[in-house]
Amino acid sequence: MIWDLSTSGCFNFKSTWDFFRRRRDENLLYNRLWINNFPRKISFFVWQLISNLLLKTKGLQLASKCLRGCLSEESAFHIFWECTLANSIWDIVFQLIGCQKISCNSIEDLLTFWLNKAHHSKSGCIYSHLLFFTCWSIWKARNNLRFRNDWEEVNKILSNINHLTFLQNATFPYQAWQLHNNPDLIMHFKVPPMMTQASSFLVSWTKPEFGRIKLNTVGFFVDGRAFGGGIARDHDGNFIFAFHYEFGVNDPLSADLYACLFGLNRCLTKGLTPIHIELQNYTIVNWLSHNRDIGWNFINPILKIRNLIGQLNANISFVWKEANGVAVFFSKIKCTSQVFDNVEDIPEEATILISEDMAGKRYGRRI
Numbered sequence: 001m002i003w004d005l006s007t008s009g010c011f012n013f014k015s016t017w018d019f020f021r022r023r024r025d026e027n028l029l030y031n032r033l034w035i036n037n038f039p040r041k042i043s044f045f046v047w048q049l050i051s052n053l054l055l056k057t058k059g060l061q062l063a064s065k066c067l068r069g070c071l072s073e074e075s076a077f078h079i080f081w082e083c084t085l086a087n088s089i090w091d092i093v094f095q096l097i098g099c100q101k102i103s104c105n106s107i108e109d110l111l112t113f114w115l116n117k118a119h120h121s122k123s124g125c126i127y128s129h130l131l132f133f134t135c136w137s138i139w140k141a142r143n144n145l146r147f148r149n150d151w152e153e154v155n156k157i158l159s160n161i162n163h164l165t166f167l168q169n170a171t172f173p174y175q176a177w178q179l180h181n182n183p184d185l186i187m188h189f190k191v192p193p194m195m196t197q198a199s200s201f202l203v204s205w206t207k208p209e210f211g212r213i214k215l216n217t218v219g220f221f222v223d224g225r226a227f228g229g230g231i232a233r234d235h236d237g238n239f240i241f242a243f244h245y246e247f248g249v250n251d252p253l254s255a256d257l258y259a260c261l262f263g264l265n266r267c268l269t270k271g272l273t274p275i276h277i278e279l280q281n282y283t284i285v286n287w288l289s290h291n292r293d294i295g296w297n298f299i300n301p302i303l304k305i306r307n308l309i310g311q312l313n314a315n316i317s318f319v320w321k322e323a324n325g326v327a328v329f330f331s332k333i334k335c336t337s338q339v340f341d342n343v344e345d346i347p348e349e350a351t352i353l354i355s356e357d358m359a360g361k362r363y364g365r366r367i
């Protein structure tokens with residue numbers, strides 16, 4: 001390919017970026033942000049990113065350290081490219097579009113390169129979408145960590161990118177030109193069948209099949225402490241047991257895993273079987289359902305859970321957090337570790353949530 005913006009005929013960032021900048025009236029980079037049939041809020045976010053407005057409050061750039069423990073200053077370039085987390089994500093996203101990862105010195109480098117890849121078609125092709133969804137998901141993860149102390153791993157962020165691409169395709173199915181005539185590309189964005197709705201929809205807790213016990217669990221990680229909560233209910237939605245427990249682990253994913261493990265062990269002790277486990281952590285559901293890509297430090301609890309799944313004749317599925325409200329409630333209650341075996345002992349609020357679930361109450365879910 002000859003790159004006709006530079007004297008050497010080879011692609012380089014500076015020539016491309018200068019080219020975009022020269023054409024102030026029709027600045028291609030800015031123009032490419034506003035894509036038809038694409039979430040405006042995400043385009044607006046990328047506009048803020050390239051306008052260097054994301055980390056500013058009232059015009060002031062706030063200097064702080066990266067929360068991922070890199071000891072680097074938290075600049076936009078660091079968050080979106082330099083940080084180990086961002087880097088691992090780009091490794092995979094570059095692979096997805098069948099492209100060697102480039103080296104970047106600025107956000108402009110990244111966006112210019114990427115949008116140039118997309119340019120061979122038109123704006124609105126899946127490459128632009130992927131770029132935007134990736135930046136957006138990295139930014140969301142950064143904010144979840146900064147403001148909610150919610151530590152998202154690479155897998156979580158990738159599944160968010162997957163999910164957004166999946167929804168985009170569900171709402172506005174990709175045309176061949178948008179996929180760069182590579183229909184297989186869309187196969188990468190497989191998400192559970194229940195995630196087929198548009199940007200806002202209703203979800204509810206559902207009763208398990210007759211004779212099966214449903215176990216909902218979830219971890220809760222706050223101030224460096226890991227808690228877990230869960231509830232087991234029969235096929236009519238009646239309370240069997242619930243728990244709130246603190247685990248000596250130090251990351252949110254382990255909290256989710258140990259909550260599940262605790263609930264299953266409790267089922268085993270009480271002789272409850274068969275079980276249907278519902279988890280809101282998609283990564284874990286994936287690990288338990290397929291035998292691949294398990295983070296090495298999670299293998300031990302995963303193997304224990306698998307063993308219990310066999311013993312308890314259990315199956316497993318994903319649940320939206322909105323439909324997992326009772327488990328979330330127990331994960332967060334302020335008490336020392338406790339198992340509740342009588343419905344009379346549980347907090348009033350939990351009783352209400354349980355009866356709402358029994359009645360099939362639906363909860364709004366927004367992307």
Ligand SMILES: [Zn+2]
Binds near residue numbers: 066069071072078
């Ligand atoms: Zn960092």
